[in-house]
Amino acid sequence: MEWKNLSKTLPIGSNLLARGLSNLTNCIHCGELEAANHLLLHCEFSRQVWMQAPFKFSIDSSMILDLVTGIKASKTWICAPPTGVSSGHLFPWICWAIWAARNHFLFENRVFSPSDTITKAVREAIKWQMAQMTEKPFCQQDPYRMEEPTLDSRQIICQTGAA
Numbered sequence: 225m226e227w228k229n230l231s232k233t234l235p236i237g238s239n240l241l242a243r244g245l246s247n248l249t250n251c252i253h254c255g256e257l258e259a260a261n262h263l264l265l266h267c268e269f270s271r272q273v274w275m276q277a278p279f280k281f282s283i284d285s286s287m288i289l290d291l292v293t294g295i296k297a298s299k300t301w302i303c304a305p306p307t308g309v310s311s312g313h314l315f316p317w318i319c320w321a322i323w324a325a326r327n328h329f330l331f332e333n334r335v336f337s338p339s340d341t342i343t344k345a346v347r348e349a350i351k352w353q354m355a356q357m358t359e360k361p362f363c364q365q366d367p368y369r370m371e372e373p374t375l376d377s378r379q380i381i382c383q384t385g386a387a
């Protein structure tokens with residue numbers, strides 16, 4: 225799903241207001257109208273999360289126009305070596321962690337700090353990245369690691385040439 229379409233379908237304040245649901249339209253952090261760009265980039269809470277992100281340079285998310293611009297720009301952002309996250313992979317996980325922090329507060333009254341939020345984003349990004357490395361397609365697996373087929377003495381083997 226494209227980011228542009230995703231931000232229009234999230235049950236976020238501005239989208240709920242457009243559908244006539246006006247009781248959950250304000251940002252839980254600052255009280256402004258909750259729009260995707262506000263919640264994930266421009267809110268002071270989100271700015272604090274982005275500033276703590278382990279990129280080689282500090283990100284001021286209030287300067288990013290919108291999510292589409294951010295995802296394109298993030299492909300060149302390099303993570304500091306100790307994190308082990310490849311460039312471009314952290315952006316969606318930070319957005320997801322900000323969204324999750326919003327939902328935990330809204331539905332469970334659990335508060336996550338910007339520091340908790342970025343820690344969660346980095347941890348999940350690393351887990352996801354490791355999962356991508358371990359789940360190779362069958363044709364890329366090491367053939368020497370496969371188990372030898374066992375022969376049942378009752379089986380008849382018929383080998384034919386390829387020609």
Ligand SMILES: [Zn+2]
Binds near residue numbers: 256
């Ligand atoms: Zn806000």
